[in-house]
Amino acid sequence: ETGVTQSPTHLIKTRGQQVTLRCSSQSGHNTVSWYQQALGQGPQFIFQYYREEENGRGNFPPRFSGLQFPNYSSELNVNALELDDSALYLCASSQIGLASHEQFFGPGTRLTVL
Amino acid sequence: ELKVEQNPLFLSMQEGKNYTIYCNYSTTSDRLYWYRQDPGKSLESLFVLLSNGAVKQEGRLMASLDTKARLSTLHITAAVHDLSATYFCAVDILNDMRFGAGTRLTVKP
Numbered sequence: 334e335t336g337v338t339q340s341p342t343h344l345i346k347t348r349g350q351q352v353t354l355r356c357s358s359q360s361g362h363n364t365v366s367w368y369q370q371a372l373g374q375g376p377q378f379i380f381q382y383y384r385e386e387e388n389g390r391g392n393f394p395p396r397f398s399g400l401q402f403p404n405y406s407s408e409l410n411v412n413a414l415e416l417d418d419s420a421l422y423l424c425a426s427s428q429i430g431l432a433s434h435e436q437f438f439g440p441g442t443r444l445t446v447l
Numbered sequence: 448e449l450k451v452e453q454n455p456l457f458l459s460m461q462e463g464k465n466y467t468i469y470c471n472y473s474t475t476s477d478r479l480y481w482y483r484q485d486p487g488k489s490l491e492s493l494f495v496l497l498s499n500g501a502v503k504q505e506g507r508l509m510a511s512l513d514t515k516a517r518l519s520t521l522h523i524t525a526a527v528h529d530l531s532a533t534y535f536c537a538v539d540i541l542n543d544m545r546f547g548a549g550t551r552l553t554v555k556p
């Protein structure tokens with residue numbers, strides 16, 4: 334069984350640029366959720382994708398957007414980067430249809446915006 | 448709005464001691480999760496609690512859920528240094544997973 338993978342591991346961008354982060358879900362999972370974790374804080378829910386459609390969204394502006402592909406992998410795109418976007422970005426995969434809906438997290442992408 | 452509050456936020460304890468971390472949430476939910484995070488690492492799933500009165504144990508950690516009180520506890524028994532980490536509870540409401548701020552646990556010899 335393959336776990337959740339994310340790429341890249343680290344990324345440095347400058348303010349105003351755009352970034353794309355990638356996530357491959359655990360085998361057998363059909364749902365991907367994205368989180369932003371600022372230093373010293375708990376993860377904040379960005380959005381969730383199920384069957385290639387957005388299935389829930391947290392309190393993030395439209396410049397945060399995503400995609401899910403037929404193989405259930407996913408991308409997180411952030412436009413017009415701001416300094417406050419510097420954080421660890423985590424994706425988690427799960428299987429809708431299971432009672433637990435337990436989410437398994439990837440290793441994260443650390444984004445630094447200068 | 449769903450709020451998830453953990454306390455304490457910081458916990459320093461000696462090896463061999465017992466302690467409890469509390470997680471309160473503001474909206475009815477039947478799904479509560481506990482995660483562990485080591486510095487610079489991702490989140491590791493510890494427990495999934497799905498019903499009122501659920502209790503789960505793994506090693507020195509035991510988690511419980513009281514949905515009527517909207518309270519979950521994570522009890523640490525005879526702490527060891529390897530348990531030093533940040534512990535998060537999270538509540539799932541309609542595909543929106545809300546995390547507490549985390550409890551940073553340090554176990555000292």
